[in-house]
Amino acid sequence: MGGPSGELLAALQTSVSDVAGSFRIERTTPVAGGCVHRSFILEGGGRKYFAKINERSQFDSFAAEAEGLAALAAAGARVPAPLCRGQAHEHAFLVLEHLELRGNGDYAALGRSLAAVHSVHGAAFGWHRDNYIGRTAQLNRRSASWSDFWREARLGPQLELARKNRLGRDLVGKGERLAEALPRLLSEHAPAASLLHGDLWSGNAGFLAGGAPVLFDPAVYWGDREADLAMTELFGGFPQAFYAAYAEVAPLAQGYAVRKTLYNLYHVLNHANLFGGGYAAQAKAMIERLLAELR
Structure with a gap:
């Protein structure tokens, strides 16, 4: 399965730019591991974001996830901060703070x-x-x-x-x-x-x-x-x-x-x-x- 379509990339770029300042996607890298959504790292201008993509019908699941992350953060947990979410034609997406994570730690x-x-x-x-x-x-x-x-x-x-x-x-x-x-x-x-x-x-x-x-x-x-x-x-x-x-x-x-x-x-x-x-x-x-x- 390929990367995001041109229309979806444009929507992601606009959505991120609206909340975090002008952003141009120069590279997308697929991330393995999820069994529900497709995930990509969006890179451009020295910045990185983590994007989840699915069918348009899954938009509500992204809204629920963003809200859940915000609730955990309010309780003091470190989470990838939700940045923006949206829809583009047949797709829905959620963009999060990109964190370099590893499997072991404290x-x-x-x-x-x-x-x-x-x-x-x-x-x-x-x-x-x-x-x-x-x-x-x-x-x-x-x-x-x-x-x-x-x-x-x-x-x-x-x-x-x-x-x-x-x-x-x-x-x-x-x-x-x-x-x-x-x-x-x-x-x-x-x-x-x-x-x-x-x-x-x-x-x-x-x-x-x-x-x-x-x-x-x-x-x-x-x-x-x-x-x-x-x-x-x-x-x-x-x-x-x-x-x-x-x-x-x-x-x-x-x-x-x-x-x-x-x-x-x-x-x-x-x-x-x-x-x-x-x-x-x-x-x-x-x-x-x-x-x-x-x-």
């Missing part, structure tokens, strides 16, 4: 940074708008009850997608039993509504040259901070220094090991609905483990 600082983000609390669970978890719409209707929110905005929608995608009647049936039992499973847990990154696996965090941590690609909402911690363990995990530093600031409550499975079930179901493969079997096994906790 994980203890990352743990402390996340704890600081989680110390920011909202009045209810959810968010003032829906957003996206990968390519999937993420519902965020506000609720005063954490178990209700997790059933209605997280587990329920994924189970409905699983039914439509024919991932198995046994998986869906057991998942619905679990969803109805959430008040019991979470009966002794009363989390605050913390600001969450929402999609925090190792691929959505990086480090500047000096080791300072950076968060990106969020799916923010107000929720149980353990949901963020759980996802950091789902796809490989972070080094122990991250967890130790986080716990020093904000220790986890008893029962986290069980809730971790519940929270990660949402992401495994989402992967099953998006990619199929072995994720459905993994989700079913997680559901069965959680149901066993209720016996």
